[in-house]
Amino acid sequence: MERRSTNHRVRLPDWLLAETTRRAELKSGEFVLDDAATRAAVALSPATISDRIVLRARRKDASSELQQTIAEALGGLRWAFGILLLLGLLAGAGAAQSVLAADGIIRLSWALMTLLGLPTLMLLIWLLMTFWPRSRQRRRQAGSGLPGRLFWWLSTLLARRLSTHPAKQQLAGSLAEYGRLYGRRLASLATHAFWSAFLLGAIGLLWAAFVGLRFDFSWGTTILSSDRLQALILMLGYLPAWLSGQDLPSQAQVLALLDQQSSAADRSTWAWYLIAALVLYGLLPRMLLMLGFGLAQRNNQPRLDVSAPGYLQLLPVLSSSEAKPLGLQGEPAPNLDRLSQIHERAEAGDGQAVMIGIELEQKDWPPQLSEAVKAQLMNDEQGLPLALGRADDRTARHQLYDAIAVLDPTPRRIIAVCSLLRSPDRGIGHWLSSLNALAPVDLVLVDASLLDARGGDCKSRQQDWAALADRFKLVILEYHDEHGPEVELENGPENGLEHGSGKR
Amino acid sequence: MPESPLSLAVVGHTNTGKTSLMRTLTRDAGFGEVSGSPSTTRQVEGVALQVDGRRIVDLYDTPGLEDAGRLIEVLDQIGGERHDGPSRIESFLSSPQADQLFEQEARVLRQLLASAAALYIIDAREPVLGKYQDELAILTMCARPVLPVLNFTASSSARSEQWREALARVNLHAVAEFDTVVFSVEAETKLWQRLINLLDQRGDALQDLIAHRNQQALFQQAAAMRIVSELLIDVAGCERTADKDDAAAQQQASQALQRAVRSAEQDTIKQLLDLFHFTPSDVALLELPIQDGQLRGDLFDQQVLQYYALRVGRGAGAGAAAGAAVDVATGGLSLGAGTVIGTLLGTGIGTGLASGRNLVDKARGRIRLQIDDPTLTYLAGRQLRLIRALQQRGHASLTPEQLDNEESEPTSIWPKDRLPNAVFKARLKPAISRLNNETSLQNAARERLAAELAQVINPEQATNTNRQVDNGSSPRLA
Ligand SMILES: Nc1nc2c(ncn2[C@@H]2O[C@H](COP(=O)(O)OP(=O)(O)OP(=O)(O)O)[C@@H](O)[C@H]2O)c(=O)[nH]1
Ligand SMILES: [Mg+2]
Numbered sequence: 001m002e003r004r005s006t007n008h009r010v011r012l013p014d015w016l017l018a019e020t021t022r023r024a025e026l027k028s029g030e031f032v033l034d035d036a037a038t039r040a041a042v043a044l045s046p047a048t049i050s051d052r053i054v055l056r057a058r059r060k061d062a063s064s065e066l067q068q069t070i071a072e073a074l075g076g077l078r079w080a081f082g083i084l085l086l087l088g089l090l091a092g093a094g095a096a097q098s099v100l101a102a103d104g105i106i107r108l109s110w111a112l113m114t115l116l117g118l119p120t121l122m123l124l125i126w127l128l129m130t131f132w133p134r135s136r137q138r139r140r141q142a143g144s145g146l147p148g149r150l151f152w153w154l155s156t157l158l159a160r161r162l163s164t165h166p167a168k169q170q171l172a173g174s175l176a177e178y179g180r181l182y183g184r185r186l187a188s189l190a191t192h193a194f195w196s197a198f199l200l201g202a203i204g205l206l207w208a209a210f211v212g213l214r215f216d217f218s219w220g221t222t223i224l225s226s227d228r229l230q231a232l233i234l235m236l237g238y239l240p241a242w243l244s245g246q247d248l249p250s251q252a253q254v255l256a257l258l259d260q261q262s263s264a265a266d267r268s269t270w271a272w273y274l275i276a277a278l279v280l281y282g283l284l285p286r287m288l289l290m291l292g293f294g295l296a297q298r299n300n301q302p303r304l305d306v307s308a309p310g311y312l313q314l315l316p317v318l319s320s321s322e323a324k325p326l327g328l329q330g331e332p333a334p335n336l337d338r339l340s341q342i343h344e345r346a347e348a349g350d351g352q353a354v355m356i357g358i359e360l361e362q363k364d365w366p367p368q369l370s371e372a373v374k375a376q377l378m379n380d381e382q383g384l385p386l387a388l389g390r391a392d393d394r395t396a397r398h399q400l401y402d403a404i405a406v407l408d409p410t411p412r413r414i415i416a417v418c419s420l421l422r423s424p425d426r427g428i429g430h431w432l433s434s435l436n437a438l439a440p441v442d443l444v445l446v447d448a449s450l451l452d453a454r455g456g457d458c459k460s461r462q463q464d465w466a467a468l469a470d471r472f473k474l475v476i477l478e479y480h481d482e483h484g485p486e487v488e489l490e491n492g493p494e495n496g497l498e499h500g501s502g503k504r
Numbered sequence: 505m506p507e508s509p510l511s512l513a514v515v516g517h518t519n520t521g522k523t524s525l526m527r528t529l530t531r532d533a534g535f536g537e538v539s540g541s542p543s544t545t546r547q548v549e550g551v552a553l554q555v556d557g558r559r560i561v562d563l564y565d566t567p568g569l570e571d572a573g574r575l576i577e578v579l580d581q582i583g584g585e586r587h588d589g590p591s592r593i594e595s596f597l598s599s600p601q602a603d604q605l606f607e608q609e610a611r612v613l614r615q616l617l618a619s620a621a622a623l624y625i626i627d628a629r630e631p632v633l634g635k636y637q638d639e640l641a642i643l644t645m646c647a648r649p650v651l652p653v654l655n656f657t658a659s660s661s662a663r664s665e666q667w668r669e670a671l672a673r674v675n676l677h678a679v680a681e682f683d684t685v686v687f688s689v690e691a692e693t694k695l696w697q698r699l700i701n702l703l704d705q706r707g708d709a710l711q712d713l714i715a716h717r718n719q720q721a722l723f724q725q726a727a728a729m730r731i732v733s734e735l736l737i738d739v740a741g742c743e744r745t746a747d748k749d750d751a752a753a754q755q756q757a758s759q760a761l762q763r764a765v766r767s768a769e770q771d772t773i774k775q776l777l778d779l780f781h782f783t784p785s786d787v788a789l790l791e792l793p794i795q796d797g798q799l800r801g802d803l804f805d806q807q808v809l810q811y812y813a814l815r816v817g818r819g820a821g822a823g824a825a826a827g828a829a830v831d832v833a834t835g836g837l838s839l840g841a842g843t844v845i846g847t848l849l850g851t852g853i854g855t856g857l858a859s860g861r862n863l864v865d866k867a868r869g870r871i872r873l874q875i876d877d878p879t880l881t882y883l884a885g886r887q888l889r890l891i892r893a894l895q896q897r898g899h900a901s902l903t904p905e906q907l908d909n910e911e912s913e914p915t916s917i918w919p920k921d922r923l924p925n926a927v928f929k930a931r932l933k934p935a936i937s938r939l940n941n942e943t944s945l946q947n948a949a950r951e952r953l954a955a956e957l958a959q960v961i962n963p964e965q966a967t968n969t970n971r972q973v974d975n976g977s978s979p980r981l982a
Binding site: 023026044045046047048049051173176177306307309312315316322323324325326327328329330333334338339340341359361392393394395397421424426427430431454456457461463 | 530540553555562604615629633635661723726734
């Protein structure tokens with residue numbers, strides 16, 4: 001499955017268009033985000049943010065001219081490339097011309113040194129610059145070779161000088177930025193293309209000369225011993241001979257070459273020797289490198305850096321479609337009352353008040369109540385309420401309901417201890433309402449300090465409980481739960497009902 | 505072939521943070537209604553999560569379950585095939601009760617039946633109460649995969665372990681922890697991964713979503729660093745000049761300098777908020793700077809600056825670099841520079857000036873004022889803390905981010921204990937600062953410096969505020 005979300009690559013003309021537009025907008029400080037271009041970009045789907053940026057740049061009013069200018073600039077790039085190739089050809093031909101001496105004797109040593117030695121030396125320097133360890137940032141800038149840099153300089157110059165577009169400065173900036181980020185590859189391509197052309201020019205000229213003119217060969221040296229040279233010449237010739245199926249120059253032929261000049265019979269052997277060496281050691285590696293960089297350049301489209309200033313200003317609008325509202329479903333919700341089954345509040349009975357706990361945080365039963373609450377209970381009841389049990393799950397609720405229903409005499413009231421940590425819900429409301437029909441239910445809200453410690457809002461939670469009490473005709477006892485020393489309440493007879501702290 | 509999006513119902517007891525989860529997953533602080541009171545959401549509401557315009561997940565927020573205990577009894581009465589949960593749910597949904605007492609629950613169940621799976625949101629601070637178990641029992645009757653999501657996990661009273669055990673007992677072994685207020689991309693990634701494991705299908709699309717979200721976070725980080733770097737480069741190069749002998753003009757210049765920097769900081773904050781999809785109401789810092797005519801928590805707070813002067817002054821590079829800057833500005837003729845600075849300090853022009861770096865513009869006998877290193881450091885620390893806060897802020901957060909004037913060690917922001925080269929370069933090239941009068945033409949140069957700076961500031965460590973101020977005489981920052 002393709003992962004389009006990680007791909008911000010775009011075609012080079014699009015990249016330049018988007019970058020130039022970005023620079024122009026940044027410079028003017030104006031980002032028009034409610035125009036047709038932006039709307040079209042937002043509507044594009046499915047699309048990456050880069051796609052949208054590009055589309056917006058394309059649809060902008062000034063875009064077609066700018067695109068034209070970019071095409072011209074890229075044309076300029078091609079021109080610069082062509083000029084470079086031509087220069088290479090000429091330089092190569094010139095160099096070859098210089099080794100074709102007027103006396104009809106080619107100094108093979110000198111020919112190899114100029115026509116093969118120079119490009120090879122440059123190749124070694126290039127390799128060194130490319131693979132020399134250094135920081136990443138530096139590496140981006142260096143190692144592209146002199147012709148490559150010349151080429152790049154030429155193309156930005158062309159873009160800047162030849163264009164009349166108002167945004168040409170920004171375009172030149174974009175080109176320079178492209179060069180900074182991706183230019184190394186392109187410049188390397190140009191470098192290798194230049195040297196390929198150089199060698200082609202040289203080989204071409206030599207070829208023409210060998211076809212139409214007669215040359216003899218010699219190998220001159222002032223300081224090297226002939227033994228060594230003999231070995232060297234044979235070594236150089238070995239590979240070309242093997243590849244082309246020609247014979248390797250014989251010992252005698254080499255000696256003749258070194259001694260004076262080659263015999264007339266050996267002319268073509270040495271001409272082949274020279275051309276094969278140039279092709280094999282000079283042209284071939286350069287061509288391969290050129291091909292490699294050409295392919296890399298083709299496959300490697302630039303990537304929009306959408307975190308750059310200028311693009312950032314577009315993001316809120318262009319990326320707004322990451323979450324798309326699907327809207328409200330179904331009919332509007334009915335009034336809460338329609339969802340509630342509300343019983344009338346019973347008359348107070350004559351029996352002792354009973355106490356139940358609802359989803360309390362603490363595990364003890366009867367619950368540890370603060371001194372203050374306990375005192376207020378004592379005061380109201382002239383005695384302690386009977387602690388019946390906790391109502392933490394369905395079974396416990398049924399059991400408690402049944403127990404209270406059979407109490408005789410009916411309790412004066414039911415004191416329900418509720419925790420402010422719970423948000424009141426309809427389920428509790430309904431159950432308390434059903435108890436309310438047996439005997440009046442009064443609520444005591446505890447755990448205010450725990451809620452506080454949690455960072456909860458006590459006041460609004462109390463209001464929520466008040467709303468529930470109101471809806472289900474219950475009463476909240478305005479007890480102040482200051483956490484004093486905790487006091488055990490008397491155990492109720494129905495202690496067996498107690499159900500732990502919920503099933504676990 | 506476009507796959508149809510994965511439809512998920514977000515369900516749970518009331519007030520557990522379902523709508524909050526929606527907000528955080530969609531990065532939309534405006535979605536639905538969130539409140540600490542129960543029964544806030546009353547209607548199912550959907551949002552599609554997209555990757556590059558492809559719908560990946562449809563999320564549906566639902567009303568809270570409130571009366572599962574009685575509903576389960578109703579379902580028991582309906583009877584029918586004991587093992588055929590869905591058909592029992594169906595017959596409940598077509599019964600009159602589904603329109604009355606259990607109207608809200610019915611909406612949830614209908615949505616769940618229409619969805620591929622459910623995210624069951626749990627307030628992890630709650631004990632495992634009976635009502636929650638009833639809810640789970642009902643949800644499982646719908647025969648849809650359920651992924652429990654523990655919310656409020658950042659709270660110290662979270663009971664994650666207890667919940668995991670209880671959930672395992674009802675065969676829910678895959679559990680996600682996702683605090684909707686204290687956000688982390690890692691937790692979100694895990695949430696989706698748990699879902700992939702649970703669904704055993706649709707993995708590719710969800711993986712795309714995960715990749716996109718992670719990439720988005722990286723992008724935001726990079727972009728935020730760029731924005732702050734732009735600010736720092738602008739501020740570093742910002743300058744105002746005044747006549748050497750005109751104290752009033754110097755005071756004015758100093759104030760103009762402060763105004764320019766402050767408004768640039770406000771712009772930056774606005775950009776950062778935009779980047780992370782927040783609004784000015786999400787940060788308390790915005791309203792702060794001037795209260796009752798007194799600067800509080802302001803960039804130019806005297807105490808703050810004194811503190812930083814102490815700190816930065818000790819960094820080996822800082823002093824030398826400042827000297828170098830003076831030298832360059834005066835073309836190596838720094839004679840007299842000391843005297844001028846002394847005079848300025850003597851005039852008591854004020855906060856900004858006393859600590860601003862003073863350079864001599866020898867050509868015209870004018871004073872150039874720039875923002876000094878301590879202020880830059882302070883500014884950087886504050887922005888980096890803001891970025892960190894925004895990265896960790898879920899879109900469900902209701903309380904604004906409180907950014908105090910915590911001190912952060914200069915060493916923790918700048919690499920190698922000194923201001924980065926990019927800042928020095930910016931100081932020496934005021935022409936590239938957008939805060940200087942002429943609209944800067946050197947956008948490219950500024951961008952390059954900002955990009956360079958963004959590479960070296962350390963976003964991680966700026967938050968490791970080191971509160972060990974070594975002696976009592978160092979000012980404590982309010
Ligand atoms: N601290 C903190 N608060 C949260 C978190 N999640 C939700 N909240 C708060 O919890 C309360 C309830 O959040 P909502 O998102 O409205 O909950 P809900 O489940 O949609 O509630 P209803 O729609 O009423 O059923 C709000 O006050 C939120 O701010 C969290 O992870 N941490
Ligand atoms: Mg809600």
